[in-house]
Every structure is written in structure tokens, then in C-alpha cells.
Amino acid sequence: MHRIGPLPSQRALLGLRALIALTRGEPPDASLRACALSVPISFLPDDALFAAGFASFAEAHQLSGAMSARARVERAARALWLTRGRAEPEAAEELAPGEWDLARVIRRLERCLTHSGLLVRRARWLGLLAHADVAFREPTMRGARAFVLEAARIIERRDLARVADLSASVAARRLPARRERQACFDALAYDRIRVLATELNRIHADGGEVAIRWGRRVLDGARLAQLMRWV
Numbered sequence: 001m002h003r004i005g006p007l008p009s010q011r012a013l014l015g016l017r018a019l020i021a022l023t024r025g026e027p028p029d030a031s032l033r034a035c036a037l038s039v040p041i042s043f044l045p046d047d048a049l050f051a052a053g054f055a056s057f058a059e060a061h062q063l064s065g066a067m068s069a070r071a072r073v074e075r076a077a078r079a080l081w082l083t084r085g086r087a088e089p090e091a092a093e094e095l096a097p098g099e100w101d102l103a104r105v106i107r108r109l110e111r112c113l114t115h116s117g118l119l120v121r122r123a124r125w126l127g128l129l130a131h132a133d134v135a136f137r138e139p140t141m142r143g144a145r146a147f148v149l150e151a152a153r154i155i156e157r158r159d160l161a162r163v164a165d166l167s168a169s170v171a172a173r174r175l176p177a178r179r180e181r182q183a184c185f186d187a188l189a190y191d192r193i194r195v196l197a198t199e200l201n202r203i204h205a206d207g208g209e210v211a212i213r214w215g216r217r218v219l220d221g222a223r224l225a226q227l228m229r230w231v
Contacts, residue, residue, distance in 0.1 A: 077117020
């Protein structure tokens, strides 16, 4: 469990940690370089090539500044993901020792940046969704359906006349603290909530309606679409 989870594995953010450490100016030892490039230590480019690649990468994505290294890396990850049309990171190319060049170093660093940023944003979203009240209506449905989720499980289902009836039909509950939300996740819970998040995105993209409530706060329409687009 990482403090900003839930995450798909214990090693999911090793790349992010490496990028933050390198941005902070820590010595680029073999372990950090391998994590940032997602390769075994035996496959690393030489020190000079990595240094040149990271310098170009850091300049291109504006990793210098007064903010914390973590904030700078997360800002750069979000900007790069938006620039690339919110697409999932492309699969890492297969490399062997001796096949590195400057462009490949930069591409691997950018893939790590995009993938890590997406995991962080998704973790925050899934942690909220695991303790939410959800209403949805697909374009072909006459009415709406509502789910009450607690600790990443559906504990109640209801039929609604309209998505907008969510607040009136389901009693408001306290949103647990972040640590409590994280504690409910294991691999099965992560998969369940990840599938639910994907389905809600699909319903919205297909022209349906979705509303989500945490405590007394309800998000729907354009406000909810703006939140979901980050994951």
C-alpha cells in the first residue's frame, strides 16, 4: 500500500519515485536510472548518455522551479498526457544493451512520466469512488439505477426515475478519511472499482448520464465529466 494508493502493484510507482529523486538532484545511481527507464540494471545506457537524456527531458518538461520535486513531476506528467490527447502510455519498446541513443532515453523517461502520473490520478479517483453513491442512466434506459458503495463493495442497489433523484433517494453518509479509504483495497477491490470507473466513463461517452455523491457533495454533468477526464 503506497500512501497515495490504491495502486495495481507494490512496484507500480518505482518509476515515479525515481523521477522525483532525479528531479530533486539526487545522485543518479544505477537503481534510480533503471527504475526511471523501466529496464534491468544490466540494460542501462552509459552514464553520459543517460545524463544527457535526462537533462533534455527535464528542460523539455520544465522540471526546474520553486515547487517541490514531486509537484513539478506531477505537473509535467499531467501536461504531457494532455498534449498527447489523454491517451494511455504506449507500450515500452524492447531494448538490449548497446541499442540506446538520446531519443530512446528521452522516450523511455516520457513513458515513465506519463504512466506514473496516470496511476497517481487514477488512485485518487478510485479511492473516492470506493465510498460513493453512484447513479447512472444509459441512453437506452427509461429510468436510472443507483449503487451505494462502501469499502469498494456495492452494499445497496436502487431503481430511480432520474439520475437527479440520487440525493433524495439515498441518505447522505460521511466520506471516510483518505487512510480509511485506502485500507479497504486489495487486488480484487482494485479490479472491481477500476471496472466500475471504466463503465461510468463509457456510459458518459455514449451519451448517458452519471452522478456521483460523496457525503453531501454531488457531481454530475460537466463538473463530473471534467473530473473523469483525468483518469
